[in-house]
Amino acid sequence: xxxxxxxxxxxxxxxxxxxxxxxxxxxxxxxxxxxxxxxxxxxxxxxxxxxxxxxxxxxxxxxxxxxxxxxxxxxxxxxxxxxxxxxxxxxxxxxxxxxxxxxxxxxxxxxxxx
Numbered sequence: 001x002x003x004x005x006x007x008x009x010x011x012x013x014x015x016x017x018x019x020x021x022x023x024x025x026x027x028x029x030x031x032x033x034x035x036x037x038x039x040x041x042x043x044x045x046x047x048x049x050x051x052x053x054x055x056x057x058x059x060x061x062x063x064x065x066x067x068x069x070x071x072x073x074x075x076x077x078x079x080x081x082x083x084x085x086x087x088x089x090x091x092x093x094x095x096x097x098x099x100x101x102x103x104x105x106x107x108x109x110x111x112x113x114x
Contacts, residue, residue, distance in 0.1 A: 020068045023068035027070070038051055042075060043059075044074075044084065047077055054076065055078055056076075057074050060072055060088050064086055
């Protein structure tokens with residue numbers, strides 16, 4: 001299912017995005033990032049990978065107002081990072097709740113007909 005996100009022009013300003021990407025490049029050079037990558041674990045799927053197979057992922061995408069701060073950056077395998085696109089952790093929780101609600105709704109409707 002395709003999802004559309006309304007992006008605020010303030011967040012998608014090319015100058016802001018460039019500044020945040022520059023910050024991310026600098027963060028890649030830090031001991032903190034090397035420690036993250038050397039753990040070899042994708043934040044999203046929990047899979048184990050070589051450091052060279054992990055990418056830097058912004059939990060809240062830059063285009064949705066995220067920043068290049070340690071609290072917003074995690075290691076992700078390429079497939080997880082690419083499939084996430086503009087999604088946030090909250091989007092994933094809401095999607096799971098919606099699936100559970102839809103699954104539970106069909107069961108409870110069947111029970112009422114007995």
